[in-house]
Amino acid sequence: MKYLRLTITLFIIVLTACNPSANEVTVYSTVDQVFSGPILKDFERESGIRVNAVFDTEETKSTGVMNRLIAEKSNPQCDVFWSGDPVRNGVLKSNGITQPYQSGQTQLIPDHFKEKDNHWIGFSARARVLIYNKNLIASDSLPQSIFDFTKPRFKGEFAIANPLFGTTTFHIAAIFSELGDTKAKRWMNELKKNQVVIAASNGDVKKRVMNGELAFGLTDTDDAFEAKKESDEVEYIFLDQQEGGIGTLIMPNALSLINGSPHTDNGKKLMDYLLSRRTESKLAASCAQMPLIAGTEVPDNVPSLDKIKPMRIDYEQTADKLEEIQPWLKQWTEN
Amino acid sequence: MDGKLGKHIVRFVPLLLLFGLLGLPLLLLVFQWLTGANGAGLLSFINGDTFALIGNSLLISSTVAVLATFMGTVCGFWLYKFKLAYCGLYKLLLLLPLLISPYIFAVAWKDGFYWLFGNSSSIYSEYGVIMVHTFAFFPLAMLITGSALSRIHTGFEEAGLMVVSFRKTVLKIMLPLIRPALTISFLLILIFSLSDFSVPAFFGVRTFTAEIFTQFSALYNFSLATGQSILLLIVIFALMLIEAHYLSDAPFFSISEKGTNSKQYTVKRPFAAHLVLCMLLILVLLTPVFMLALQSLSGRVFFFAKAWELIRPASIQSLKLASAGALLVTLIGLWSAYVKERKKHRWPDFILLLTFIVPPTVLGIALIRYYNLPSLNFIYGTSMIILIAWLGKFGFIASRIIGNGIKQIPVSFEEAASVIGIRPIDRFFKISLPLLVPSIFTAFVLAFILCLGELGATMMVYPPGMELMPVKTFTIGANAPQALTSSMTLISLAITLLSITLFFILGKWVFKKYRYA
Numbered sequence: 001m002k003y004l005r006l007t008i009t010l011f012i013i014v015l016t017a018c019n020p021s022a023n024e025v026t027v028y029s030t031v032d033q034v035f036s037g038p039i040l041k042d043f044e045r046e047s048g049i050r051v052n053a054v055f056d057t058e059e060t061k062s063t064g065v066m067n068r069l070i071a072e073k074s075n076p077q078c079d080v081f082w083s084g085d086p087v088r089n090g091v092l093k094s095n096g097i098t099q100p101y102q103s104g105q106t107q108l109i110p111d112h113f114k115e116k117d118n119h120w121i122g123f124s125a126r127a128r129v130l131i132y133n134k135n136l137i138a139s140d141s142l143p144q145s146i147f148d149f150t151k152p153r154f155k156g157e158f159a160i161a162n163p164l165f166g167t168t169t170f171h172i173a174a175i176f177s178e179l180g181d182t183k184a185k186r187w188m189n190e191l192k193k194n195q196v197v198i199a200a201s202n203g204d205v206k207k208r209v210m211n212g213e214l215a216f217g218l219t220d221t222d223d224a225f226e227a228k229k230e231s232d233e234v235e236y237i238f239l240d241q242q243e244g245g246i247g248t249l250i251m252p253n254a255l256s257l258i259n260g261s262p263h264t265d266n267g268k269k270l271m272d273y274l275l276s277r278r279t280e281s282k283l284a285a286s287c288a289q290m291p292l293i294a295g296t297e298v299p300d301n302v303p304s305l306d307k308i309k310p311m312r313i314d315y316e317q318t319a320d321k322l323e324e325i326q327p328w329l330k331q332w333t334e335n
Numbered sequence: 336m337d338g339k340l341g342k343h344i345v346r347f348v349p350l351l352l353l354f355g356l357l358g359l360p361l362l363l364l365v366f367q368w369l370t371g372a373n374g375a376g377l378l379s380f381i382n383g384d385t386f387a388l389i390g391n392s393l394l395i396s397s398t399v400a401v402l403a404t405f406m407g408t409v410c411g412f413w414l415y416k417f418k419l420a421y422c423g424l425y426k427l428l429l430l431l432p433l434l435i436s437p438y439i440f441a442v443a444w445k446d447g448f449y450w451l452f453g454n455s456s457s458i459y460s461e462y463g464v465i466m467v468h469t470f471a472f473f474p475l476a477m478l479i480t481g482s483a484l485s486r487i488h489t490g491f492e493e494a495g496l497m498v499v500s501f502r503k504t505v506l507k508i509m510l511p512l513i514r515p516a517l518t519i520s521f522l523l524i525l526i527f528s529l530s531d532f533s534v535p536a537f538f539g540v541r542t543f544t545a546e547i548f549t550q551f552s553a554l555y556n557f558s559l560a561t562g563q564s565i566l567l568l569i570v571i572f573a574l575m576l577i578e579a580h581y582l583s584d585a586p587f588f589s590i591s592e593k594g595t596n597s598k599q600y601t602v603k604r605p606f607a608a609h610l611v612l613c614m615l616l617i618l619v620l621l622t623p624v625f626m627l628a629l630q631s632l633s634g635r636v637f638f639f640a641k642a643w644e645l646i647r648p649a650s651i652q653s654l655k656l657a658s659a660g661a662l663l664v665t666l667i668g669l670w671s672a673y674v675k676e677r678k679k680h681r682w683p684d685f686i687l688l689l690t691f692i693v694p695p696t697v698l699g700i701a702l703i704r705y706y707n708l709p710s711l712n713f714i715y716g717t718s719m720i721i722l723i724a725w726l727g728k729f730g731f732i733a734s735r736i737i738g739n740g741i742k743q744i745p746v747s748f749e750e751a752a753s754v755i756g757i758r759p760i761d762r763f764f765k766i767s768l769p770l771l772v773p774s775i776f777t778a779f780v781l782a783f784i785l786c787l788g789e790l791g792a793t794m795m796v797y798p799p800g801m802e803l804m805p806v807k808t809f810t811i812g813a814n815a816p817q818a819l820t821s822s823m824t825l826i827s828l829a830i831t832l833l834s835i836t837l838f839f840i841l842g843k844w845v846f847k848k849y850r851y852a
Contacts, residue, residue, distance in 0.1 A: 026799040033810040034819075052800030057790075057809035067551055067696065068795060071703040077716070077799065091555060162539075164553040200537045207817065211449060230816050326554050334541055 024050040025266035028065045029082040031253060035222070035287045036082060042282070043273045049266050054078070066091070069258070073097055076258045079267030082274065086254035087170050089120035090319035098256040105272040108293045113252045115316065121271070122252030122315075124280045124289035127308060128171050129236040129248070131224045132216035133209050142216065145240045146175070149191055156195035159209070159217035161202045163329050167220050167251055168202065172329065173322035174249050174313045181325070188332055198333060210234055220251070221303075225288035238308055247309040252292060253283075349670065350682055357727045358686045360705035361693065367704065368561040380559055381566065385543075389570060392542040395461055395535075396528035399468040400521045406469065406615075407476020407520060412505075413612065415481040417602050425612055426481075427836065432619050433474040433784055434831045436805065438533040439824050441467045443623035445537075446630065463538045468528045470619040475527070475781075476520040479736065482777050483516035484509065486743055489598040501600075515742070519735050526571055530694050530791075543567060544694060551696055564697040571692040624828070630821035642822035645811060649802035650830050653787060656718055656803065660725040660786035665779045667726055668733025673767070675734070676741040677749075684734050690727030698727055699795025716798055724792040729785050733778040740774025741767070776842045780835060787831055804830070 029036045033055040044051045056065045066088055069078060073095065081098070083089050092098050093115065100118040113122030132142060137157075143149055149158060161168040176184040197214060199205045205217035206227045224236035238248045255271050257264070273279065280291035284298040290305045291298060298304070413419065414426050432440070444467055449455040458466075487509060495504035510517070532548040535541070547567065550560035602608050631638060671683035690698060702724055706715040714720055744767060752762045768775075790805045797806060808823045 024800070028799075032815075033807075034815040050800070052798070054797070054799045055806075055810035057794065057806075066555070067700060068703065070555065070557070071700045071795075072707050075707045075709060077707070164549060169553070198539060200539070204537075211446075213449060213455065226816065230818075330549065330553070 023263075024052050025080065025263050025270050026052045026054075026078050026261075027080045027082055027270060028054045028069060028078045030056045030065050030088060031082055031084045032222070032287075035283065038286065039274070039279055039282055043270060047269060047273070049269065051270070069097055070095060076260050077262065078258050079261040079263045080270050080274075081256045081258060083120075083254045083256070084126070085167055085170050085251040086115070086120050086122060086315045087173075087319050087322055089115070089254045089256045090316060091323075092256060093119040097259055099259040099261075101257040101268060101271060103268065103272055105275045108277075109275060110292060113292050113315075120254040120256045121275060122254050123275050123292055124283040125250045125252040125292060125305065126167070126220045126222055126289055127238065127248050127250050127303075127310075128167070128218060129221055129224050130216055130239050131206060131209050131219050131227060131234060131236045133212055133214070134233050134235055136212060136215040139235070139237075142237060143239070144237075144242060145245060146218075147187065149196070150187065150194050152194070154194065154215075156197070157215040159197040159199045159205045159214050160191075161199050161205050161219070162333060163198075164326070164333055166202060168218070169322055169326075169329070170251060170318065171218070171249050173318050173325060174311055175246075176325050177313055177318050177321045178246050178311060185328070192332070222287040222289065225301075238303075240311075241309045245309065247311040249313070250290075250305065250308070250310045253289070346674075346678075346680065350680070353667070353671075353683055353686055356723055357690045357730075360701040361689060361698075363705050364561060364697070364701040365565065368558060368565070371558055378562070380562055385563075385566070388541065388543045388546060389567070392529060392544065393570070395464055395540075395542060396468075396525050398465050399472065399528040400525040402465070402469045403473035403524045404476045404480075404517060404521045406473040407478075408480045408517065410473070410477040410612075410615070411479075411481030411484055413602075413608060414477070415485040416509075416598070417600050417608070419602055419605065419608060421609075423839075425616075426477075427832075427839070428616055428620060429477060429612075430474045430784075430835070431828070431832065432471055432623075434788060434828055434835075435471065435623065435824070436533075436788060436790065436809075437467055437471045437531055438537060438809075439627070440471050440623055441534045441537045443626040443630075447622050447626045450626065450629070459538050459540075461540055464535050464540050464542075467534050467538075468524075468531065470623075472524045472527050473619070475524055478777060478781060479520040479523075479739075480513055480516045482736070482773065483513040483739065486740075486773070487512050487598070492598045515739055519739070522575060523732060523735075525574070526692055529567070529571065530692075532694075547694060548696065557700070561697065561700075564694050567694065568689070568692055572688075575688060575692070624825070627821045627825050630817045631819075631825055633818050638816065638819040638822045639826070642819055642826055646804060646807060646823050646826050646830075649804045649807040650827070652802055653804035654830070654834060656721060657783050657787040660722050660729075661779050661783035663722055664726055664729045664733045664782040664786070665737075665775060667730050668778055668782075669737050669771070669775060671730065671734040672738035672741055673763070676738055677746075684731070684738075687727075687731040687734050691729070691731035693727075695728065695789075695791025696795060698724060699792045702727075702792075702796055715796075718798060718801060720796045720798070721793055721803075724796050725782075725786045725789060728789060728792055729782050732785070733782050736778040736781065737771060737774045740771050744770050772845055776838075776845065780838050780842070783838065784831065784835065787834075 027040065036055070037053070040051045040053055043049070054065060054068070069081060069092060072078065076097075081089065081092065089098065098119045101121070102118045106114070106118065106121050109121055109123060113125070114120070130142065143151070143154065148154070163169055163172045172184075172188070175187070179187065197208070199208060199217070202219040202223050205219045206223040208214045209217050210227050210231050210233070212233070221236070224234070227234040228236070240246045240248055255274055257267055257271060261267050277291070277293050277296045280289070280293055280296045281298065283289040284291055284296070284302045288302045290303060292305070410429055414422050414429075419425070441463070444463070445455050445458055448458045457463075491508055491512065492504055495508040499507070529544060532542070532544045535545045536548065543563070544567070547560050547563045550556045550563065667683075667687070671687055674680040675684045693701070702720060703715075706720055706723075708715070714723070748766055748770075749762050752766055757765070788805050790809060793803060793806060797803060804827050808820065808827055811820065811823060
């Protein structure tokens with residue numbers, strides 16, 4: 001009897017550590033929790049719908065969320081996928097994991113930032129920028145184009161993040177789309193010859209430039225914005241803005257409604273909330289993301305998309321190009 | 336007839352349950368891999384480059400395992416066999432590197448190198464991986480070998496000391512007697528090092544596990560990644576078989592009677608011992624912790640209050656769940672070890688071994704594919720799925736630690752009780768269990784530490800909305816100021832340290848109670 005009581009007590013301890021779920025909307029996000037978390041909390045407070053979120057980590061390079069979504073395909077747990085760029089949504093679309101969604105709110109987003117069948121809808125964008133350490137390089141000596149990176153005077157002085165992961169992959173795929181494979185491969189090989197440092201992530205690029213380990217590197221506007229908050233020695237510029245330049249890559253956040261999601265209606269409500277001016281305004285204030293909806297209020301230090309020369313890319317084609325060049329990029333990184 | 340049926344039920348029902356919980360998900364994944372890819376593409380990844388990569392990974396991880404086992408054994412020897420002041424404090428402090436994620440360790444060391452030498456390029460190499468893994472995993476060896484050393488029967492050492500020198504007693508008597516502990520700590524560290532992709536990926540070192548991770552995360556090639564994982568599994572499994580057949584199952588390892596004190600020696604030069612231990616502490620703990628503290632104070636804002644606000648809810652949930660996880664892991668480990676050592680039923684241990692050596696991402700995907708059914712949402716949608724993942728990751732460790740303890744209890748104790756008609760259940764609860772308390776306690780504390788810090792499999796299966804300490808530290812850390820991430824890591828470390836201290840206090844009380852059992 002004593003042992004039976006003990007067993008029951010232990011079983012209860014194990015069970016009470018488990019918490020059953022309630023009425024909710026589930027969102028999987030590859031956007032940094034430090035920025036996406038507060039927005040989701042606001043939605044929870046304003047709508048009364050509980051948000052269950054799964055975030056990703058820099059250590060696992062968004063493996064967790066994407067692999068979960070693919071593995072859960074037969075019985076989806078997620079309602080909305082919030083990605084930091086549209087490439088991942090493209091992968092999910094080609095795996096049959098997303099479903100189209102359109103509403104009055106999605107109409108506000110310019111067509112260029114939406115998938116043609118509305119499998120993903122973009123909002124608040126980041127851009128690729130050059131972040132530099134003012135103590136190590138003068139602003140008038142900076143490269144003005146990504147093609148300047150191959151100049152001998154910058155040898156070993158700069159970094160890009162591992163091109164197999166994150167927004168760097170997307171950037172390289174866009175460059176391949178723009179230049180064509182032969183020219184792009186030549187440029188990448190020249191980068192190698194010029195001793196580019198391959199950092200673990202964009203965050204690592206930011207940190208090395210902030211620490212003064214390297215003079216400059218390529219990263220995203222949100223990383224650059226954070227770096228400026230943390231250090232006076234750091235500044236950033238947009239590349240390829242000159243006459244005839246290819247422009248800089250603009251990467252919108254992308255939302256997808258999951259096919260067969262358990263709380264589709266709540267998912268749609270969350271998507272409409274995220275695609276609003278208010279959310280774009282909040283993201284502009286918290287991490288300098290640039291609104292896509294015209295007329296959205298932004299702080300003074302956030303650049304406007306109208307003033308940046310963007311790379312003219314087709315997001316779907318770029319996603320296809322990315323899949324095509326991944327094996328070559330893997331070889332480039334490893335050799 | 337009834338008795339036989341009852342015995343079969345007792346034997347097979349828990350085994351089937353364990354197989355259903357952990358074995359089937361892996362079998363299903365292998366089946367899906369075999370049927371999902373066409374025959375030609377199935378083994379296309381097996382080529383010279385793959386074997387070279389496996390060889391390189393094994394070389395790095397074996398070096399880590401040798402160095403960490405050596406360091407751990409030396410520490411275990413000093414702290415468990417010598418009367419040294421502040422011995423308990425050293426034990427506790429030297430255990431701390433196990434509480435820090437190897438990834439955080441890597442970041443801290445990289446910053447440390449830059450801070451000390453003005454250049455961190457030398458750490459971006461195989462040597463960096465070896466250093467970080469060695470410092471991160473050596474406490475495991477210290478705990479296992481130290482625990483084995485403290486259970487050596489005094490008589491063996493005294494007999495040896497009567498005829499040979501102390502050095503020879505160590506080399507010819509003590510080390511051979513703890514050989515199972517040495518081999519298991521070598522293999523556990525080898526597997527931990529092989530399974531970790533975060534440190535090699537951070538330092539840009541190509542290993543086979545990093546390659547599997549790249550296939551999963553960059554190329555989304557599940558089939559290839561699963562195939563590579565199975566190959567890795569076969570390699571590790573072969574190593575474990577060698578260990579099982581030639582080393583830890585050898586019969587002469589039944590060495591001690593419980594309830595007797597192990598011999599402890601007096602240190603001739605305590606100052607030198609303290610100096611070496613302090614230097615070790617500086618190297619493996621204080622440098623990375625100092626770097627974390629420096630980073631946490633480097634921001635323009637003091638982040639500790641914010642870090643505490645963020646980590647507090649996650650820490651309560653984590654502590655609750657890690658306690659439940661450690662309890663589950665220890666109970667299943669105890670059962671698995673007991674039936675293996677006393678009943679010669681090896682299947683539970685085999686299932687736990689399989690799930691232990693599978694890379695965490697693969698285990699996570701296997702669990703998702705198996706449990707993600709509407710009818711099983713009560714498991715998949717709740718933290719029970721995390722407990723199952725942790726059981727899969729750490730059940731084997733508990734089983735081996737407790738198994739080593741069982742080997743040291745003479746069978747004659749239970750046989751004597753049997754002769755006078757004591758029921759098997761009473762023999763277990765009144766004789767074996769009290770004698771196993773130190774091993775069970777070690778297994779529980781280790782399982783608690785490992786559950787609390789586990790990230791790879793947890794990231795794959797944690798229910799939406801749930802906040803756990805390591806997950807939150809890493810998800811917040813993705814783009815938060817370094818000062819905030821470092822503050823969160825330090826707070827997590829303090830919380831874990833406090834919990835372990837409480838466990839040690841509790842353990843002391845339990846040991847006292849059962850000392851003369």
